[in-house]
Structure formats: structure tokens, C-alpha cells
Amino acid sequence: MRKKSIGIPRALLYYYYFPFWLKLFSELNLKTVISDNTSRDLLDQGVKKSLSEICVPIKVIIGHILNLDQKDVDYIFLPRFRSLRKNVVLCPKFLGLPDMVSHSLPSLKAEIIADQIDAKSDDIAQYFNHQKLAKTFNIPKREMKKALNKASSFWQRYRNLLFEGYLIDDFSNIEEIEILEKLISKFENSSKPPSSKKEELKIAEKGEVLDIALIGYVYNVFDQYINMDIINKLKEMGVRVHTFSMAAEEIVEKELSKLRKPMFWEFTNKLYGAAEHYLKNDKIDGLIHLTAFGCGPDSMLGQILEVDAKEYEKTFMTLRIDEQTGESHIMTRIEAFIDLLRLKKEKK
Amino acid sequence: MKNLYLGVDIGSVSINIIAIDEENKLQFKLYTRNSGNPIELVKKGLVKFKNEMNPKDYKIKGVGVTGSGRQLIGYVLGADTVKNEITAHARASTYYHPEAGTIFEIGGQDSKLIIVEDGIAVDFAMNTVCAAGTGSFLDHQAERLGIPIEDFGGLALEAERDVRIAGRCTVFAESDMISKQQYGFTKAEIIKGLSEALVRNYMNNLVRNRVLEGEYIFQGGVAANIGIKAAFEEEIDSEVIVPKHHEVMGAIGIAMLAKRDIKRNNQESSFRGFDLTEEEFETNSFECGDCANNCEVIKVVADGRVIAVTGDRCGKWAASLITDSSTAAALSFNKKADQKPELAESDINKSEDIEVELYKVDLEKEKKVMQELKELEELEEEKLDESDKDEKEDNVYV
Numbered sequence: 001m002r003k004k005s006i007g008i009p010r011a012l013l014y015y016y017y018f019p020f021w022l023k024l025f026s027e028l029n030l031k032t033v034i035s036d037n038t039s040r041d042l043l044d045q046g047v048k049k050s051l052s053e054i055c056v057p058i059k060v061i062i063g064h065i066l067n068l069d070q071k072d073v074d075y076i077f078l079p080r081f082r083s084l085r086k087n088v089v090l091c092p093k094f095l096g097l098p099d100m101v102s103h104s105l106p107s108l109k110a111e112i113i114a115d116q117i118d119a120k121s122d123d124i125a126q127y128f129n130h131q132k133l134a135k136t137f138n139i140p141k142r143e144m145k146k147a148l149n150k151a152s153s154f155w156q157r158y159r160n161l162l163f164e165g166y167l168i169d170d171f172s173n174i175e176e177i178e179i180l181e182k183l184i185s186k187f188e189n190s191s192k193p194p195s196s197k198k199e200e201l202k203i204a205e206k207g208e209v210l211d212i213a214l215i216g217y218v219y220n221v222f223d224q225y226i227n228m229d230i231i232n233k234l235k236e237m238g239v240r241v242h243t244f245s246m247a248a249e250e251i252v253e254k255e256l257s258k259l260r261k262p263m264f265w266e267f268t269n270k271l272y273g274a275a276e277h278y279l280k281n282d283k284i285d286g287l288i289h290l291t292a293f294g295c296g297p298d299s300m301l302g303q304i305l306e307v308d309a310k311e312y313e314k315t316f317m318t319l320r321i322d323e324q325t326g327e328s329h330i331m332t333r334i335e336a337f338i339d340l341l342r343l344k345k346e347k348k
Numbered sequence: 349m350k351n352l353y354l355g356v357d358i359g360s361v362s363i364n365i366i367a368i369d370e371e372n373k374l375q376f377k378l379y380t381r382n383s384g385n386p387i388e389l390v391k392k393g394l395v396k397f398k399n400e401m402n403p404k405d406y407k408i409k410g411v412g413v414t415g416s417g418r419q420l421i422g423y424v425l426g427a428d429t430v431k432n433e434i435t436a437h438a439r440a441s442t443y444y445h446p447e448a449g450t451i452f453e454i455g456g457q458d459s460k461l462i463i464v465e466d467g468i469a470v471d472f473a474m475n476t477v478c479a480a481g482t483g484s485f486l487d488h489q490a491e492r493l494g495i496p497i498e499d500f501g502g503l504a505l506e507a508e509r510d511v512r513i514a515g516r517c518t519v520f521a522e523s524d525m526i527s528k529q530q531y532g533f534t535k536a537e538i539i540k541g542l543s544e545a546l547v548r549n550y551m552n553n554l555v556r557n558r559v560l561e562g563e564y565i566f567q568g569g570v571a572a573n574i575g576i577k578a579a580f581e582e583e584i585d586s587e588v589i590v591p592k593h594h595e596v597m598g599a600i601g602i603a604m605l606a607k608r609d610i611k612r613n614n615q616e617s618s619f620r621g622f623d624l625t626e627e628e629f630e631t632n633s634f635e636c637g638d639c640a641n642n643c644e645v646i647k648v649v650a651d652g653r654v655i656a657v658t659g660d661r662c663g664k665w666a667a668s669l670i671t672d673s674s675t676a677a678a679l680s681f682n683k684k685a686d687q688k689p690e691l692a693e694s695d696i697n698k699s700e701d702i703e704v705e706l707y708k709v710d711l712e713k714e715k716k717v718m719q720e721l722k723e724l725e726e727l728e729e730e731k732l733d734e735s736d737k738d739e740k741e742d743n744v745y746v
Contacts, residue, residue, distance in 0.1 A: 039640035
């Protein structure tokens, strides 16, 4: 019998959990397929099959699911992320994602595996979060638990590197677990600091190096197509980019504990904690809030950050992304923002 | 002989060309409506410049281009500085009005707010999603009412009564206008209502919770509209200054920036000269089908020679122009496409590594916390496994 294949859409929380999933599936010896990078074709397909008012990250994942279906995978791995902390959920679109997909895409050939993720922390490696997966592939509980543990500690190593200042971008193009393992070991043993912490040579001519915190969800900040490659654009302009994934959990927790009441959405809280940390940091020159048009949770977060940025006298800008293909609007805003920060620095 | 610096602003509604001398004095000024062919209009503008100025009197030392069409015209002219319009506007107005605190700029397609402290811009905002509250909105309504846009502002001042019109959205504004007209409000009153709606919209979208400080400068094409100026003054309860050359401030600013760049880097201008007015320019685009992005690649051709290629996300076509060798282009493309992070790290920097302590990560503590969490998790898991197993399975849907 042919070995059944399982596809992972390269969208939404893929950027957060992909080392975990790659390791898990390789331990379970499953044939894994990852959808292509987001592209115009892929997004076009997603847009056609989604509700028109929904935010662009959801349109992107619909495109990725269609892409996997065209690759003839047998199963699509699409967990229903419900909670990563007691009494805090994810955005409702994550909660309803598997239903939304099964209703928007009735002619999908592949079967969707939608385990519900109910974890108490970002570590999602509990067996009960993977029962459907185990059942589908007839994996004994013992074996599943062993694989989950291995995947979890592998993911933890990756996370520690992020906390040290590596960007998710430094890893996220890798699809093969062997290469990822090698790269992680290499970074762990490297004496060189990650790029977010070192002076870049090639940008010296463009003036002083700037430190900008780019606050946004992983699927907006690290999807190079949808954000028009903002990280590399910033790097080219002589900016060290800092993202929420670099702020360690305790930093986020500390900031969150100061809120009278945290928000309902897990990742919005994480962004808030990291953003507050950056707002208070003298080394950070400015903050960019990268948000998808129509994002509900961000309508709260954006307002809070705008008010707080004023309080800490940090330059702040909101950058909205949607389905545009023209780059001029994003370039104009980034350029003006950087000019402003440079002028401010020169003046000092 | 004078040294002149050209500033060109390619906006969505107008195209402006100016020239300043070493002392930033305006020597030439041209404001034209953008009818959709920027290259031809710029060529015409340059011909006008050539005819008006005595060639023995001046030398072009630098060229700057700004506005939403800056990239293309930057290639055509061989500009020294190509920069966004926010920086350009801020530069010009802080030069003319060093005491400025707030700059309102309303152009054809977007509106901007720039906050200035001690002569430098410290904050800005730009309309994000919609063009209600910009020049195009007014243009559209003027056309509806059958009034030339030039008379639009003056008419608002003749209004006797106040009427409220929704400003959030062009469609709502229109339906409001029609119904108010049917109630018997005059055109002047409707226009005043519209002007107030535009300013309200601007305040809601851009100013938000910012505290504005004087002097207040109002520039951009819409600043010619005295009705809007009056509405602004009423809203902020203070005088609003419209600079003399309000409609070409972006062009003046970019010329100043070009001058600064030329002086700072001590370089010759890369301006392609006035001969370019006799060249035939052509832009053609094609869809590159080499990957799933299907980029719309735009080629700028001058007298049969390709001078610029733009619009490709991977940079392959743009690179092909520089190296003029298709193999090199293909190489650079492949490199980018297969970029393995392993390579990415390959000695990008050999500079002195400066330790910046941004993240305090106590790995030991982190580990301890994780360990504790894990133990807790395992305990709970065991509990779950034993007692709640059935319930748990019931709980999982789809």
C-alpha cells in the first residue's frame, strides 16, 4: 500500500510551530508535504474561495490548503488552536478555522485532521492534543507520546535561539528536518551573535544603524509575500529588526501582569507584552505595528500601543497590509518613518 | 552662472516641477494636472523650463523626484535623490516656517499629518485605507454639483446656514448631499458641509488623540481651497497658514534634499540632461511567468534602449539591466530562490561585533520554569488519561 502523506499549510501558526511539527512528523515517520511559499497565484486562489470581508491571513491559509490539495496529499494537518493558557483563547477565526475550511472548500479531496489544541502554555505537546492524528495513522499512544516529547524539546531549543535574538526568518525557509537540526546546532554553538544584535557592515554608508521593533503576528511578519518582504527592506535601509518572538516569556508575563485585565486573545497579549518591553527600552528607536486590514484583536492592541508610545515618547507607526500588489504605499511609509528616526537621532 | 536644483513631484493628481538656486530661492515653478501620462508631462515641463531660462545663466547641479510616481520618473530623469513625499513636504515647510508645529497636507489621493518639533519632523500619519477626505473626494463632489473645483472653496464662505454631511465614506456623503439638497439647502451650504466633513474625517483618521501645537501649516493642492482652510481654522480654533507655494512644497522639499545629498557626497549630478526631452520614452509591461508570483514587470525604454526595469519581486529583471547578461540574471535569481539559510549566515559581517543587551534571557531559569511546567503537565495528563478520558474524547469535534 502507498504511504499516506500529510500536508502542513505554510500559514498562520506554521511560523511559530513548524520545528515542532517537522520533528514530530519525522519521528512518526510520516510522509510530510509543506505548501509552497505564499505567492500571487496562491493568494488569488485563497481570495476566490474565502468570504470577502475576512482578514488576509485567513485568505492566505485557504490558498495554502488548496495548494496542498493540488499536491494530492491524503491529509491536511489543521489543528484547531483553542487555548494556550488558562482562560485565554485565540482569535475566533482560529477557533472556527477547521469549520470554515470544510464549509468554504466542500470539494477538498484531502481529509482534514483537526485536533483541538487546549494547552496551558505554548508547549502543545500533550497527547490529548494529538488524539486524532494518532488515530488517523494508527500510532500507539506510547509511541506518540515519545515523539511528542522529542518534538517538544527540539522546539524548545529553537525557541531559545529566538529569545537570543534570531529571527524566525533565519529558519522558516527550511523544510527538511535534517537541515533544520544542523542549523539549530550550528547556531547554538556559534560564537557570533545573531544579526539583530550586531552592527552590519554594508549599511554604514546609509547612516547610523537603527533599531526598530516590528510588532505583528508571526504570519504577517514572516510571510515575505504578504508583507512585501518588509524585514529585508528594513535591513537594506540599515535597520536591526526586533520582533515579539525575541522577547522571552518572563518579559512578556511581567508586562502583562501590569495590565488591569489582559485581552482575550493569546497572541495579542504576547504582542502587547513584547511591545511594552520595547517601548521602555532606550536602545529601540521606533515601533512599527504591522497589522492586517480588518484585524479585530489588533484594533484593541493598536490603540493601546498608540497611547503608550506617546507616553514613552517613542516614534510609532501602523502599517496595514491587505491584498495589494503595489509596493509604493508600504515603501513611502517605511522610508518616511526611517527618515524621521534618522533626523531625530542626528539632532541628538 | 547659477547653480540650480530641480525638484519634481509626481502626484496622483498633479505633476509639479520647480527649480531652486543655492540660496533655496525659487527660480522656476510649474503646476500641471496629471492627465495620466507622467513622462510626457515631465518632458513638456522641461521644455518649458528650457524655453523660459537662458541656458547661459544656469547649470543643473542636482535633481530630486518625489510623489507616488517617483520611481519611474526617477529613472527617466536620472535623478540623484528619489524620496517619499512625507520627508520632502516636511523639509520644505520647516524651511519656510521654522516655527511650524503641525503640518496638514492634503493631496489628490492621500492626506498626511506631520508633527514638527524644533524644526524637525517627529511624528507623521497618513490615511490608511480610503481616499474619503482627500482631493479626489472633493473633485468628485464638485463634478457632481457642476461647480469648477477652483470655485469650490470660495462658495463655501457664502453659506448662511450649517448643514451636516457624513464624511466617513464617499457613498454616504453623496447620499447625504442629495437628501439635504432636496430639503432645500443651497449649493454653498452643501459645500460648506462637505468641507467640514472632510476636516472632521481628517481629524478622526489622522490626528486622533494627538495634541496639536502651532504654527499650523496647511499645504498640498487642497490648500488652495479657502473653504477647507476656514473649516480647519474653525475646528482647531486657531489661524492656519497656507504657504505661498503650497501646491509645490513637495517639489521644493525634494530639490532641497537633492541639494543636500549632492553636497554631502560631493558628487556630480546624474541628470540625463535636457536632451531627454527629444527622446522617445516607452513603458511596456509583461507578466513574468517564471514563478507563481506572476509579477507585472515594467520596462522603461528610451529611444529603443532599456533604461530601467522594475516591478519584479525577486530582482531578477532589474539585475539583468545592470549586468546586461542573462546568465548573470538567471544566476542571481536562482541564488535568491534557493537561498538556504545555511548560506545566509556565511560571514555576512566581519565587523566588530558589538554586544547589545536587549534581551535578558536567564536560560537556567527558563529551563527550570519549563521543567516545572512539564511536570505539572504530566501530572495533569495522567489524571486526564485516567479519569476524563471519555469526556475528553467527546469534547473533540469535527
